[in-house]
Amino acid sequence: MDLDSLVDTPRKQAMLGISVAFMIIFPAYFAVMPMLIDDDLMASSSGGGPSGEWVVRFEETSITLQESVNLGDGDSHDTFFDLESDLMIGYVQVVVACNDNDDLTPGFSDAADVASDVSGVNSGNFSDQSDSGLCQGDAVTLRWDVIPGYNGTEYTASDMSENEIRAQWDDMGFARGTWAATITADVSSSPGIGPLNDNDEDYDITWTAMTFTLSLEPVVEL
Ligand SMILES: [Ca+2]
Ligand SMILES: [Ca+2]
Numbered sequence: 557m558d559l560d561s562l563v564d565t566p567r568k569q570a571m572l573g574i575s576v577a578f579m580i581i582f583p584a585y586f587a588v589m590p591m592l593i594d595d596d597l598m599a600s601s602s603g604g605g606p607s608g609e610w611v612v613r614f615e616e617t618s619i620t621l622q623e624s625v626n627l628g629d630g631d632s633h634d635t636f637f638d639l640e641s642d643l644m645i646g647y648v649q650v651v652v653a654c655n656d657n658d659d660l661t662p663g664f665s666d667a668a669d670v671a672s673d674v675s676g677v678n679s680g681n682f683s684d685q686s687d688s689g690l691c692q693g694d695a696v697t698l699r700w701d702v703i704p705g706y707n708g709t710e711y712t713a714s715d716m717s718e719n720e721i722r723a724q725w726d727d728m729g730f731a732r733g734t735w736a737a738t739i740t741a742d743v744s745s746s747p748g749i750g751p752l753n754d755n756d757e758d759y760d761i762t763w764t765a766m767t768f769t770l771s772l773e774p775v776v777e778l
Contacts (some may be wrong), residue, residue, distance in 0.1 A: 607717045609775035614708040614725075614768040617643065621763040627741035628756050636676075637735040637763035644727045646706035646766040649699035650737050653760045654691035659753075660746060666757040667742040668695040672735070680730025688742070691757055702731040708768065718772055725770055735763065 619641060625633045639648065656666040671686035682700050689695035703725055713721055739761065745754040 607715070607774075608777075610713045610716065610718070610721060611710065611773040611775060612713050612721060612725075613710045613771040613773070614646070615771055616646075616708050616766055616768045619765040619767060622761065624758060624760050625739070626756055626758050627739070627743075629741055629743035632738050632740045633759070633761075634736060634738050635761050635763070637765075638733075639677075639735060639765050640732055641765065641767050643767035643769060644725060645702045645731045646708060646727075646768055647699055647701050647703075648731055648735060648765045649697060649763070650735070651694050651762045651764070652689075652696045652737075652739055653694045653762070654757050655693065656691035656744075656754070656757055658756075659744075664744040664746050664754065666691040666744055666754070668759060669740040669742055670696040670698060670737055671740075672698055672737045674700075674735065676734030676736055677731060678733035680728070682731070698737065700731070702727045706766075708766065712775065721772060722770060725768075731765070737761075 619639065621637050623635060627633060635650070637648075637650070639645075650670070650672070652668045652670050654666065654668055656664075659665075667688055667690050669686070669688045672684045674682040674684055680702065685698045685700075687696045687698060706725075716724075739759055741757055741759065743754060743757055
């Protein structure tokens with residue numbers, strides 16, 4: 557193909573002219589463009605210093621362990637939750653649920669006493685918790701925030717850099733190790749009914765560690 561065949565019609569001449577124009581215009585466009593973009597936006601998109609707004613989202617994945625146990629009055633059960641994750645961990649919780657429905661007469665609801673043991677958690681400074689509750693659904697919930705204020709709700713951050721936001725939602729590698737709790741049954745039965753009376757309770761134990769990856773999207777004002 558020679559030059560003559562490229563420009564042997566008015567249409568081809570016009571196309572060639574447009575092509576040459578773009579070859580000149582595009583480099584000029586990209587040379588000038590950064591100067592037209594707001595300085596703050598450039599700083600934030602590079603992960604650096606002060607910046608504008610970000611939509612912050614938490615893409616959550618829960619790690620759970622469930623077990624059920626039947627206990628008589630005063631019996632105890634130890635439950636263990638071995639936790640490892642490469643993702644950030646927002647919180648760890650254990651829920652003990654029970655539903656006392658085997659009383660012959662109403663008014664004698666069983667209960668759960670739950671006490672944690674965080675001595676097997678290798679990292680972070682967590683305190684033990686304990687609580688009691690009646691067997692009418694979720695009797696006891698013990699929860700530890702690994703990252704203070706974590707709730708997984710999307711929000712818009714203002715005047716923060718990407719690095720600052722990521723630092724805010726960094727779990728520091730905490731909460732790995734073995735979480736444990738002891739469930740003690742408090743079975744209550746109406747007096748004087750005999751051997752058919754309520755003498756046990758089923759307890760459902762659910763451990764949850766909420767892990768997440770952070771999604772940051774700059775808010776670009778057009
Ligand atoms: Ca009962
Ligand atoms: Ca019962």
